[in-house]
Structure formats: structure tokens, C-alpha cells
Amino acid sequence: MKKNSFWYGALVFGTGIFMASYRVVGKNKRSKNLKAEEDATKETKGGSNTSEQTYADFSDLTDDYDIIIVGASGAGMTAAIEAKDAGLNPIILEKMPFAGGNTVKSSSGMNASTTKFQEAEGIEDSNDAFYEEILAGGHGTNDKALLRYFVDHSAAAIDWLDQKGIKLNNLTITGGMKQKRTHRPSDGSAIGSYLIKGLLKAVHKRNIPILVNAAVTAINKNEGKVDQVTVEISGAEPKTLTAKAIIVATGGFGASKEMIEKFRPELKGYISTNQKGSTGDGIKMIEKLGGQAIDMEQIQIHPTVQQDEGILIGEVVRGEGAILVNQAGSRFVNELDTRDKVSAAITDLPEKSAYLIFDQGVRDRAKAIEFYDKKGYVSSGKDLKELAEKLNIPGSQLDKTVVTWNQSVADKRDKEFNRTTAMENGLTKPDYFAIKIAPGIHYTMGGIKVNTRTEVLNKENQPIEGLYVAGELAGGLHGNNRIGGNSVAEIIVFGRQAGQQAAEYVKNQY
Numbered sequence: 001m002k003k004n005s006f007w008y009g010a011l012v013f014g015t016g017i018f019m020a021s022y023r024v025v026g027k028n029k030r031s032k033n034l035k036a037e038e039d040a041t042k043e044t045k046g047g048s049n050t051s052e053q054t055y056a057d058f059s060d061l062t063d064d065y066d067i068i069i070v071g072a073s074g075a076g077m078t079a080a081i082e083a084k085d086a087g088l089n090p091i092i093l094e095k096m097p098f099a100g101g102n103t104v105k106s107s108s109g110m111n112a113s114t115t116k117f118q119e120a121e122g123i124e125d126s127n128d129a130f131y132e133e134i135l136a137g138g139h140g141t142n143d144k145a146l147l148r149y150f151v152d153h154s155a156a157a158i159d160w161l162d163q164k165g166i167k168l169n170n171l172t173i174t175g176g177m178k179q180k181r182t183h184r185p186s187d188g189s190a191i192g193s194y195l196i197k198g199l200l201k202a203v204h205k206r207n208i209p210i211l212v213n214a215a216v217t218a219i220n221k222n223e224g225k226v227d228q229v230t231v232e233i234s235g236a237e238p239k240t241l242t243a244k245a246i247i248v249a250t251g252g253f254g255a256s257k258e259m260i261e262k263f264r265p266e267l268k269g270y271i272s273t274n275q276k277g278s279t280g281d282g283i284k285m286i287e288k289l290g291g292q293a294i295d296m297e298q299i300q301i302h303p304t305v306q307q308d309e310g311i312l313i314g315e316v317v318r319g320e321g322a323i324l325v326n327q328a329g330s331r332f333v334n335e336l337d338t339r340d341k342v343s344a345a346i347t348d349l350p351e352k353s354a355y356l357i358f359d360q361g362v363r364d365r366a367k368a369i370e371f372y373d374k375k376g377y378v379s380s381g382k383d384l385k386e387l388a389e390k391l392n393i394p395g396s397q398l399d400k401t402v403v404t405w406n407q408s409v410a411d412k413r414d415k416e417f418n419r420t421t422a423m424e425n426g427l428t429k430p431d432y433f434a435i436k437i438a439p440g441i442h443y444t445m446g447g448i449k450v451n452t453r454t455e456v457l458n459k460e461n462q463p464i465e466g467l468y469v470a471g472e473l474a475g476g477l478h479g480n481n482r483i484g485g486n487s488v489a490e491i492i493v494f495g496r497q498a499g500q501q502a503a504e505y506v507k508n509q510y
């Protein structure tokens with residue numbers, strides 16, 4: 001891999017939300033729209049902590065690889081590391097000018113059961129309990145074989161990351177879970193940038209090439225085997241690359257207005273939390289090869305999204321104790337219920353928006369709030385009265401709501417809405433804060449049908465030879481409602497499996 005000059009821009013918000021963006025200054029020319037996208041990313045994320053990053057150069061390309069991986073993000077880089085460690089020669093192709101996809105935006109953490117970090121905190125958990133709670137969250141619609149594989153390999157995924165210096169030993173909880181299973185970096189900061197930075201380091205250590213500005217436009221089958229991609233590099237003439245197996249990890253379609261409208265017309269106009277590259281390319285390309293797209297109408301709406309810029313207000317804020325109130329200053333839902341139910345409760349309010357209310361204690365425990373404050377989303381008051389005035393909600397009611405809530409926390413019983421989790425700390429430490437939120441498009445549960453070996457299944461449910469899929473692109477694991485924290489776990493668990501399985505296939509076949 002030739003070393004080009006690439007600038008790796010990042011912002012540490014709070015104690016560590018570090019989001020990657022890269023500037024290519026080598027001979028790998030960018031198209032105008034990609035440049036604009038990159039600049040927009042840099043703008044949104046700020047520009048501190050600049051360090052150098054290395055990507056492969058166009059001129060380094062050969063025509064033939066063991067494995068081509070489409071998408072340089074959580075699932076794709078995990079698969080690449082496993083394939084390389086199995087002794088093969090993979091390349092990663094990424095259409096954006098930087099690696100990271102939606103993964104770099106992830107905030108609250110990664111779920112896993114029976115981990116060494118849970119054990120260290122005295123949390124008693126079991127894979128069966130994790131399985132049952134996910135199945136309940138997905139209303140029984142999850143693919144049970146995928147789910148079983150997922151929970152049983154979740155602790156190993158945490159260990160695998162730890163071995164690569166990605167330590168997720170700080171635990172919190174997300175909606176729909178009864179245990180603290182959400183693993184995040186030691187300082188409680190957002191997981192995404194920390195994870196991507198660690199994966200990139202592991203990829204570079206192994207000299208796995210990542211080619212950016214490289215949009216795969218078709219995946220091709222020859223003599224019954226998938227063994228080729230067509231790729232457009234920096235807007236140049238399409239080029240064909242050959243491999244013995246292809247792993248597709250292109251993420252979901254949460255940024256495709258066209259697909260959202262096609263499958264859920266009533267969501268037209270909803271803001272999206274997704275990065276611009278999440279446009280369902282993998283789904284379209286694999287359908288053309290005879291793969292099945294399932295659950296396509298299962299699009300997750302996240303309840304707490306800042307509406308001007310589509311920035312997700314992470315579940316960690318509620319997980320560390322925040323409540324939701326309406327314009328009348330009252331609670332109206334169990335804030336830690338599953339996302340579908342909390343979103344529906346907000347949409348049912350006449351004002352169709354709500355406020356997250358929290359104190360300095362929550363702010364100390366959920367570092368992401370510093371970023372939200374920097375963005376100007378946080379209102380504050382030295383007491384609840386001052387805060388209520390700023391929000392134009394009745395102060396006496398807000399005060400009553402918080403007093404009642406603090407009593408529920410003390411009693412460990414929420415008589416009003418039956419909340420049972422994230423009740424370790426009341427809202428008692430001034431100052432007080434609020435963030436106005438409403439639901440936004442967040443995650444696409446549907447996608448390509450795969451088996452537990454991550455092989456893509458055709459309409460007869462037979463594997464399409466040489467083709468593997470991992471990450472948000474795959475459908476079925478989450479059923480009709482994803483639990484927060486399960487997607488980052490999915491990209492590591494099934495990214496690893498895709499890398500291992502594709503490597504085994506290549507070794508057996510060739």
C-alpha cells in the first residue's frame with residue numbers, strides 16, 4: 001500500500017466523541033459532490049485532533065483479490081481483519097471519502113451478555129435472558145437462528161475488541177433491556193468514533209488496503225459463483241475487480257428518501273439521523289443476483305432526535321436517568337420502554353415533540369451531553385423554575401413532575417408509567433437541563449436474508465455461492481423493533497463471522 005497524504009479530522013466532544021473524517025490530497029481525485037459531503041462532515045464534527053491517515057491509492061490496485069469487502073465501516077473492517085488473520089488477501093472498497101459510515105455516529109454503546117466486564121461489576125446475566133428480552137422487544141418477529149447465534153457470540157465479540165485495544169468496560173442500559181448490557185468506552189463517551197478509530201488501527205496494522213471514493217455499482221456472478229464487482233473510483237470509468245468471494249457491508253437505507261417513501265410512505269418528510277452514504281446500495285445490487293430483501297417496511301424511528309440537524313440524542317441520556325415531559329410539564333410514557341412505544345407516545349402528543357429533562361448528575365454520567373450543549377441544543381436553569389420559564393412550560397407542574405419522579409426513584413417504583421430501569425439516581429443535583437426532541441428515521445431493520453454463516457440466501461433459501469453479507473444490510477435479527485445497542489454488537493458478531501466464513505470458503509474452493 002502506497003502512502004498518500006490523507007488528513008484524518010476528528011472532534012473529541014465531551015470526553016471523547018471522536019468522529020472520523022478524512023481529506024484526500026493524493027492523486028486519488030474526488031468528484032465535486034464527494035468533496036462537498038466531506039466538507040459537510042468536517043463542519044458538523046468540528047476539526048480538532050488532526051492526525052495523519054493512510055488509504056490505498058488507485059494505482060496500487062490489482063485486478064484480483066482473495067476477498068473484496070464493500071463498505072469500510074464497522075461490519076466491513078471487522079470482516080477484513082478476520083479474513084486477513086485467516087491468511088487471506090482482502091481489499092475494502094468505500095464510496096465515501098472516509099471510513100466510518102453510520103458506525104462512527106453510534107453513541108450509546110454495544111450490547112452483550114455474560115461478559116467479563118459485567119462480571120467485574122457483579123452483574124448477573126445470561127444469554128437466555130438477553131435472547132428473551134430481544135425477542136420480546138421484536139414482538140417475536142426476529143429470525144430466531146440469527147438471534148441465538150448473536151447472543152451466544154456477543155461476549156466473545158467484546159473480548160475480540162478488547163484484544164485489539166478497544167476496551168468497552170463502562171456499562172449502561174438501553175430501552176427494552178432489564179440488565180446493564182450496553183458496553184461503552186471507560187470514560188462513558190460515545191462508542192462510534194472510539195470503535196472506528198480502533199478498527200482502522202487494526203486494519204492498518206495488517207496492511208489491509210482501504211480504497212475510498214470507490215463506489216461499487218454492481219456485483220457480478222460468473223458460472224454460478226459471485227466473484228466480481230464493478231467499481232467507480234473518483235467518478236472515473238467503471239472498473240471490474242475479481243475476487244474469490246465478496247462480502248457486502250454497505251449498511252442500511254436510512255438516508256434514501258426514495259426507499260423510505262417506497263416502503264413507508266407515511267414517513268415522508270421525517271428527518272434522518274443517518275450518514276448520506278446509507279442509501280441501500282447493497283440491497284439493490286444483491287436483489288439483482290437473486291437475493292431476498294425481507295422486512296423492508298420495518299424502519300425504526302428513534303424517539304429522541306434533534307430536529308434541525310437530525311442529530312440523535314443518544315439513549316444514554318435516558319439510560320443515565322433523564323425523563324421525558326410534554327409541553328404541559330408532565331411525564332407521559334415509560335422513557336425506557338422500547339423505541340417504537342416511546343416514539344408513538346411522542347407522536348400522539350398534540351405538539352408531537354417533547355423535552356428530555358435532566359440534572360447535572362445525568363450530565364456528569366453521559367458525556368455526549370457536552371457535544372449537544374456545544375451544538376446549542378441544551379437549555380439550562382439554575383433551578384426547575386428558571387428552566388420551565390425558558391421552555392415556556394408551567395413551572396409548578398414541572399416541579400411537581402420532578403418531585404414525584406424523585407419519590408418513584410426513592411421507592412424504586414414508578415406507579416405512573418411502570419418504569420423499572422435507569423432509576424439509580426433521582427434528578428436532584430442542580431443545574432437543570434432540557435433538550436427538545438421528536439422522532440426521526442434511524443435504522444432499517446429490513447435487508448438481505450442470510451443464514452447464521454452470513455451466506456446470502458436465494459429465493460429457494462439456498463446460499464448464493466461466494467456472497468456474504470454482514471451488518472445493518474442484513475435483515476431479520478431485530479425483527480420489527482431493534483433494541484438500542486444491538487446493532488453495534490451485530491456488526492462485530494456477524495462481521496467476524498462473515499470474514500471467517502468467506503475465508504473458509506475461499507480456502508476450500510481454491
Ligand SMILES: Cc1cc2nc3c(=O)[nH]c(=O)nc-3n(C[C@H](O)[C@H](O)[C@H](O)COP(=O)(O)OP(=O)(O)OC[C@H]3O[C@@H](n4cnc5c(N)ncnc54)[C@H](O)[C@@H]3O)c2cc1C
Pocket residue numbers: 070071072073074075076093094095096099100101102103104105106107108109110111191214215216217249250251252273274275277278279281282312442443470471472473484485486487488489491
Ligand atoms: C446517530 C446514530 C447513532 C447510533 N447509535 C447506536 C448505538 O449506540 N448502538 C448501536 O448498537 N447502534 C447504533 N446505531 C446504529 C449503528 O451505528 C449502525 O446500524 C451500524 O453501525 C451499521 O454498521 P454497518 O457497518 O453495517 O454499516 P455502516 O457503518 O453504515 O457502513 C456502511 C459503509 O458502506 C459504505 N457504502 C455504502 N454503499 C456503498 C457502495 N455502493 N460502495 C462502497 N461503499 C458503500 C458506506 O458509505 C459506509 O461507510 C446508531 C446509528 C446512528 C445513525
